[in-house]
Amino acid sequence: MGHKFISQKKQNKEEMFDALVKNAVDFLDSSLDDLDKRPKNSIVDFYSSVELFLKARLMHEHWTLILSRPELANLNSFQVGDFHSVFLDDAVKRMKNILCEPIPTKAVDAFKALGEHRNQIVHFAHTKYHDIDATKVSVVVEQWCAWHYLHELLVTTWSPVFDDYIEEIQRIHKRMMRQQDFITARFTEIYPDIENKKKSGKQIEVCNHCNMAAAEVIEENRWGNDFECLVCGVKDTLLKKTKATIPCQSCNEDFEFFNKDLKNCPHCDAEIEHEYVLKACKEQYSDGDGWCEEGEWVAYCHGCHDDTPSVFYIDGLWSCVSCFDRGWGAISCPNCDEFVTGDMDTIQYFACVRCEDDVRASIAENGF
Ligand SMILES: [Zn+2]
Ligand SMILES: [Zn+2]
Ligand SMILES: [Zn+2]
Ligand SMILES: [Zn+2]
Incomplete structure (x- = not known):
């Protein structure tokens, strides 16, 4: 009997998460639909989507994290039109203090700028957005910027959480990129x-x-x-770019492979397979840096969470051949002993990409 109750509750949480994400995607679509004729609506919908993605991320951790705290809403801020940023500020704090997964400051700034405009539109006659032609450009630029950071979070730090929705996210990404004009x-x-x-x-x-x-x-x-x-x-x-090469798996000619946009061999046009790149790098680039002893040194990437070690020491920098980020430090995690990249302080005082889930679960259970 008890089992039934538990499984139902679990499903409810999943359904709620699913509804939040689908809603967030819908808002992005309607925001892009409205860009031409109703830029004000566009910005309002876009911001709603940012909030929903944040809610979904928090809810995935624990459902109580999306309960609003009424004591934080005060009449003054309501009247000056920024009461909605209470959600954003609060979410940012919770991401940092409870999830130990701070949202980068640059992303917070971009979301805040969007949120402020959203609030001004909702609560006041927003003078900046009267002239439609000039408006579309400024709205596109603002949303473009916010999307850059949101998309980055969705496909890197938050990718384990939003993996099931990656196709939808990439579809929106393509739509966003079409605003190039x-x-x-x-x-x-x-x-x-x-x-x-x-x-x-x-x-x-x-x-x-x-x-x-x-x-x-x-x-x-x-x-x-x-x-x-x-x-x-x-x-x-x-x-910093690198001219490091590996031989092509088809024609055996060396080519500069460290480029996320390169999908085919520049010599014979054969498709470049990720598995092959990993294998070729293991042969050529697994010596590690000056701190590494003899042996094979390939780190797990904290950026893309690839389940296979994908970060090689190439041309003077630790370089991930899955997400093509480079320049992070790589060390053996003092907690789980895996060889990983990441922010050194986070690894030292909290956890690394390989053990963070366990550490979080243990904090939730035991309080430490
Ligand atoms: Zn630019
Ligand atoms: Zn080739
Ligand atoms: Zn990576
Ligand atoms: Zn670890």
Whole structure:
């Protein structure tokens, strides 16, 4: 008898999670549908979707995490139109303190900017969005930026949670990317500013998100340059490229393989198989860095959560051949002893990508 109750409850949780995610996807679709004629609705729906994805992520951890805390809503903030950001702030705190999985600051900023506009639209006559033509460009740019971060979370850090929905997520991603015309218009609009920055000595590179030559370099690192894109607003890193090669599995010619967009051999056009790349890298790039002793050193990737070790020390940087991120440190986790990449503090004081689920479960059970 007891069993029946438990299994029903479990199914309810799954159904609720499923409904939240489907709802979030629906809001993204309607947001894109409305972009041309009703940009205000578009931004409202887009923001709803961001909230729903956050709710789904929290709910996946524990259903109580999505209960709102009424004591946090106060009349003043309601009247100035920012009471909805209470959800966002709260969700951000819970992600950090309870899930130990902080949302990157840049992503939080992009969601907040969108949330503020959403609130102004809902609660006030929002003056910024009266002129439809200019509006579409600014709405696209803002959503493009927020989507960049949301998509990144969905396909990397949160991928174990949203794996069943990956096809839908990629379908939306393609729709979002089709807004390129408006990104080009925005580029033309700010082109004089970009030229001025160049003249004053600023380094401008091609943004790896909107593909416009509008990425202003903010900081140079060993693993690549941090930039802020003047067109799409994304802050990201242009990873240092590598000319490292492996031989093609069909024609045996060497080719530069570390490129996430490369799907076929540049010599014979044969499809590049991931399994083969792993095998070829094991032969050529498994010596590790100066800290590694003799043997094979391939790390698990904390970025893409690949179940096979996929991070090799290639050309001076730890480089994942599954998600093509590079530049992270790799160490043996002091908790579970697996060889992993990740943020050193997180691994030291919490857990690594391989043992975090166990550590979390033990915290939930025992309080430590
Ligand atoms: Zn850009
Ligand atoms: Zn080939
Ligand atoms: Zn990876
Ligand atoms: Zn570990």
